[in-house]
Amino acid sequence: MRIAFLTWRDTTHPDGGGSEVYVESVAAELARRGHRVDVVCARHGTAPRREQRDGMTIHRTGGRLTVYPRALGWLLRRRRSVDVVVDVVNGLPFAAPLVRRRGVVALVHHLHEQQWHIIYPGLGGRAGWFVESRVTPRLYRQCRFVAVSAATARDLVSLGVAGASIAVARNGLVVTPDARPAVTSPAAPSAAPRLCVLARLVPHKRIDMALEVLARLADERPDLGLDLVGEGWWREPLEDAAARLGVAGRVTFHGHVDAAERDRLLAQAWLTLVPSVKEGWCLAITEAGAQGTPSIAFDDAGGVTESIDDGVTGLLVPGPSGVDGLTAATRRLLDDGRLRDRMGEAARVKAHGLTWGATTDVVEGVLNEAASERSRG
Numbered sequence: 001m002r003i004a005f006l007t008w009r010d011t012t013h014p015d016g017g018g019s020e021v022y023v024e025s026v027a028a029e030l031a032r033r034g035h036r037v038d039v040v041c042a043r044h045g046t047a048p049r050r051e052q053r054d055g056m057t058i059h060r061t062g063g064r065l066t067v068y069p070r071a072l073g074w075l076l077r078r079r080r081s082v083d084v085v086v087d088v089v090n091g092l093p094f095a096a097p098l099v100r101r102r103g104v105v106a107l108v109h110h111l112h113e114q115q116w117h118i119i120y121p122g123l124g125g126r127a128g129w130f131v132e133s134r135v136t137p138r139l140y141r142q143c144r145f146v147a148v149s150a151a152t153a154r155d156l157v158s159l160g161v162a163g164a165s166i167a168v169a170r171n172g173l174v175v176t177p178d179a180r181p182a183v184t185s186p187a188a189p190s191a192a193p194r195l196c197v198l199a200r201l202v203p204h205k206r207i208d209m210a211l212e213v214l215a216r217l218a219d220e221r222p223d224l225g226l227d228l229v230g231e232g233w234w235r236e237p238l239e240d241a242a243a244r245l246g247v248a249g250r251v252t253f254h255g256h257v258d259a260a261e262r263d264r265l266l267a268q269a270w271l272t273l274v275p276s277v278k279e280g281w282c283l284a285i286t287e288a289g290a291q292g293t294p295s296i297a298f299d300d301a302g303g304v305t306e307s308i309d310d311g312v313t314g315l316l317v318p319g320p321s322g323v324d325g326l327t328a329a330t331r332r333l334l335d336d337g338r339l340r341d342r343m344g345e346a347a348r349v350k351a352h353g354l355t356w357g358a359t360t361d362v363v364e365g366v367l368n369e370a371a372s373e374r375s376r377g
Contacts, residue, residue, distance in 0.1 A: 031055025
């Protein structure tokens with residue numbers, strides 16, 4: 001098949017994250033299986049307009065918002081040659097069903113109700129959520145959906161999407177071409193206790209909660225530190241918050257790092273904190289688990305309830321408990337080395353069992369069905 005992914009960003013974009021890793025990991029695996037794969041996304045910096053990588057062709061066009069009509073125009077010009085389109089609905093849809101009735105699959109990581117209201121309070125947030133919750137389900141009502149977790153699938157059903165049209169394809173882990181996880185034995189944690197947050201620095205990741213946890217535990221743990229791995233437009237407010245809480249000297253802002261450095265930081269951490277308001281799956285939890293590091297997240301944050309096995313590979317904190325609950329859970333794992341080690345080993349085993357090959361098996365099946373329906377249509 002010729003498969004086209006319409007996605008907001010690619011992994012080289014400064015704001016790229018887990019969604020982009022998912023798309024490109026699946027796209028690369030599809031290319032290895034003999035499919036012709038195009039990825040259409042926004043331009044950024046000096047990145048080339050067209051690039052060949054891992055068997056796929058990346059086309060960069062438009063900016064933050066103009067990528068949507070530009071990508072639709074790209075598809076319109078090739079609508080007869082593309083067998084199936086994967087429309088990555090990241091809050092806003094690309095609206096592929098407007099230019100073709102069949103052969104469209106909607107890929108959804110999670111819904112963005114809280115994010116819309118956090119980032120765009122007022123009319124802008126209400127308008128964005130209206131599009132996502134009311135317009136998108138109607139526009140894609142004849143399409144198949146891929147959700148990255150059962151939690152996201154349930155959220156889609158709550159918006160009126162037919163459950164029978166949704167397939168769940170969970171996140172994998174970086175794999176070698178023969179589909180075995182490329183995970184080595186993790187390094188030992190640092191001698192001094194360290195926390196880690198691996199995320200884009202944006203408001204809805206609620207990294208300020210991790211700073212608050214650090215401040216609350218400062219007297220108990222004078223040697224406790226926090227590594228923030230990732231970059232984003234919310235960095236300066238977070239730096240200000242660290243200074244205000246008196247923990248600036250305990251926090252290291254690493255920015256973007258390569259995979260090897262990311263794994264080193266995760267391996268040396270005693271645990272990772274995921275205070276995000278919503279996640280489809282949270283690849284950071286799997287990446288931490290691959291290094292033998294357990295994670296703590298909130299139980300009302302969507303797919304984290306599947307990427308973390310509560311009490312086994314990490315802890316899920318009741319959402320309403322907020323910073324109090326996050327602090328108590330962090331204290332518990334910092335104080336109990338045996339429990340932490342047991343959870344870290346279970347997290348490592350779980351991560352080893354998640355491969356992009358298995359993810360792609362599900363996605364490829366959905367794409368085959370969508371392409372068959374188009375050929376019959």
